Amino acid sequence: MSSEPLLRLEGVSKRFGGLTVLDRQSFSVSAGEIVGLVGPNGSGKTTTINVISGVHQADAGRILFEGREIQRLKLFRIARLGINRSFQVPKCFRAMRVRENIEVAATFAGRGAVDIDEILAGIGLADQADAIAGALTVNQQKMLDLGRALATNPRLLLIDEIGAGLNPAELGGIAELLKSLAARGIALIVVEHLLDFLNRITDRVIVLGAGRMLFEGSLKAASQDPDVVAAFIGG
Amino acid sequence: MRYPAAVLAILAAMFLVLPHVYGNQSVLFTMMTFMALAQGLNLLYGFTGYLPFGYVGFFGTGAYATSLLVTFTGMPVLVCVLGGGLAAVVVGLILGPLLRLSGAYFSIANLAASQIIYYVVANEALKHVTGGPYGVKIEQVYAPTASYATMLAVLLLATGLAAYFRRSRFGLGLRAMHQDPISAGLAGVDIVRERLIVWLASAGIAGLAGGAYAWNLSVFYPDAVFTLQISVFAIVFALFGGVGTVIGPLLGAALLYAFYAVIGVSAPQYFELLYGLLIVLLVLFLPNGLMSLLIRRNVDVL
Ligand SMILES: Nc1ncnc2c1ncn2[C@@H]1O[C@H](COP(=O)(O)OP(=O)(O)OP(=O)(O)O)[C@@H](O)[C@H]1O
Numbered sequence: 001m002s003s004e005p006l007l008r009l010e011g012v013s014k015r016f017g018g019l020t021v022l023d024r025q026s027f028s029v030s031a032g033e034i035v036g037l038v039g040p041n042g043s044g045k046t047t048t049i050n051v052i053s054g055v056h057q058a059d060a061g062r063i064l065f066e067g068r069e070i071q072r073l074k075l076f077r078i079a080r081l082g083i084n085r086s087f088q089v090p091k092c093f094r095a096m097r098v099r100e101n102i103e104v105a106a107t108f109a110g111r112g113a114v115d116i117d118e119i120l121a122g123i124g125l126a127d128q129a130d131a132i133a134g135a136l137t138v139n140q141q142k143m144l145d146l147g148r149a150l151a152t153n154p155r156l157l158l159i160d161e162i163g164a165g166l167n168p169a170e171l172g173g174i175a176e177l178l179k180s181l182a183a184r185g186i187a188l189i190v191v192e193h194l195l196d197f198l199n200r201i202t203d204r205v206i207v208l209g210a211g212r213m214l215f216e217g218s219l220k221a222a223s224q225d226p227d228v229v230a231a232f233i234g235g
Numbered sequence: 236m237r238y239p240a241a242v243l244a245i246l247a248a249m250f251l252v253l254p255h256v257y258g259n260q261s262v263l264f265t266m267m268t269f270m271a272l273a274q275g276l277n278l279l280y281g282f283t284g285y286l287p288f289g290y291v292g293f294f295g296t297g298a299y300a301t302s303l304l305v306t307f308t309g310m311p312v313l314v315c316v317l318g319g320g321l322a323a324v325v326v327g328l329i330l331g332p333l334l335r336l337s338g339a340y341f342s343i344a345n346l347a348a349s350q351i352i353y354y355v356v357a358n359e360a361l362k363h364v365t366g367g368p369y370g371v372k373i374e375q376v377y378a379p380t381a382s383y384a385t386m387l388a389v390l391l392l393a394t395g396l397a398a399y400f401r402r403s404r405f406g407l408g409l410r411a412m413h414q415d416p417i418s419a420g421l422a423g424v425d426i427v428r429e430r431l432i433v434w435l436a437s438a439g440i441a442g443l444a445g446g447a448y449a450w451n452l453s454v455f456y457p458d459a460v461f462t463l464q465i466s467v468f469a470i471v472f473a474l475f476g477g478v479g480t481v482i483g484p485l486l487g488a489a490l491l492y493a494f495y496a497v498i499g500v501s502a503p504q505y506f507e508l509l510y511g512l513l514i515v516l517l518v519l520f521l522p523n524g525l526m527s528l529l530i531r532r533n534v535d536v537l
């Protein structure tokens with residue numbers, strides 16, 4: 001188990017105006033691994049995903065994917081390297097049909113052929129393939145974003161609060177889906193407030209508080225860590 | 236009307252036959268000019284959402300570059316018209332950074348850029364080069380039929396490009412980018428490159444149209460090819476027919492220009508009123524243009 005990590009962050013910081021939203025984050029993720037990313041509202045979880053996926057640029061630090069610096073690359077370059085993501089607030093192509101949403105990524109990512117029907121089945125939207133994406137529920141749209149990401153044949157997937165508002169059966173289905181992706185060697189960073197859900201898919205979490213990494217380890221140990229407890233209670 | 240080849244053939248046949256049944260070739264020529272401009276503007280606005288208020292700047296650039304090439308090089312006029320298109324593309328490249336602006340900021344910066352070009356070209360100090368405020372004379376190459384055919388070719392080119400944007404893999408990327416640029420980037424679409432290509436294509440069409448227009452007029456003042464009214468007409472015509480489609484801008488320009496030619500010339504006082512009314516009605520009841528009447532009914536229009 002001494003393989004080079006797929007992703008490594010070294011002292012990554014991000015500011016918005018005067019506000020430091022990410023403060024010198026450093027961690028790594030290996031192929032096939034699932035890492036939970038937790039923290040109170042506004043602690044920088046989404047921003048972490050934004051800087052890794054190229055939606056925002058880090059102000060300092062390095063982001064290495066397979067040993068290669070990616071923090072200055074454009075979105076489409078990062079996607080073509082095999083990093084992709086879903087969104088907390090869905091951002092699918094609303095005026096396109098569900099199938100077309102997947103087709104765009106399958107067409108442009110240039111990361112090998114994908115089976116669009118299989119992806120649609122995997123995200124539970126096979127029956128809605130011809131529906132206009134904007135007409136789906138918010139949760140379905142989040143799944144469609146995941147499908148768009150899967151159609152690029154990613155090696156690293158960043159998932160932002162895909163479980164919010166789902167019932168236990170639906171959550172169970174997504175947990176199984178994510179585990180099966182990891183079993184295929186895809187690395188996952190999963191942002192989630194639902195700790196039971198995270199517990200089912202991983203025992204490694206990173207806890208953020210006000211942009212800083214407070215803790216890294218098992219979920220169980222996290223709940224006993226004084227810094228973590230203070231962050232969640234103190235806000 | 237689902238097939239690009241059919242649309243192109245009908246367009247070509249129409250403008251080749253019409254001069255034989257309707258005597259006023261200058262009306263037909265100007266109609267084609269505005270159809271080409273509406274289509275060229277549609278390439279950018281309809282497929283990327285950038286609204287170029289200064290679109291006329293490319294038209295004027297093409298007209299002047301063509302005229303200067305005719306005056307100073309003596310190359311065949313058709314080559315000079317191509318040079319006019321190329322000059323507009325070069326101006327588009329220089330203005331490329333404007334694409335980083337969004338919404339109204341882009342539109343206004345583009346408008347300002349077109350005014351700068353106009354003031355440079357029309358400047359008294361440049362009267363020995365551009366003719367300054369006294370305009371351009373290339374009447375030695377005046378050729379109404381050849382310039383008419385050239386404008387038709389520009390119109391067909393613009394329409395072919397629109398069909399390509401609507402139906403190709405490249406166009407799929409454009410549609411994605413138009414709906415959500417970030418998700419399009421994550422899908423692997425090089426949005427900066429696609430956007431620039433569309434911008435240059437749109438500029439090039441206006442430049443070619445300007446070149447053919449200059450050839451057809453052969454004597455004109457700077458106002459004639461830089462007036463803001465040209466931008467406004469192109470925008471209104473394209474919107475009236477329906478941007479983002481291939482047929483919409485053609486239909487919009489043909490109908491509204493015909494209306495202008497009939498009423499605008501004989502009774503200009505009513506024309507302004509009716510035109511204003513038409514635009515208000517359009518914005519209120521048909522914001523996506525005539526084509527949306529068909530698209531709403533799930534008709535597959537080009
Ligand atoms: N584009 C932006 N411009 C300015 N501030 C931003 C921007 N994006 C995020 N922020 C700020 O950065 C901080 C972290 O936001 P972020 O969205 O990363 O938090 P989060 O951990 O995902 O929170 P949540 O659980 O509510 O989703 C917040 O204070 C937020 O207001």
Ligand SMILES: [Mg+2]
Binds near residue numbers: 045046160
């Ligand atoms: Mg968030």
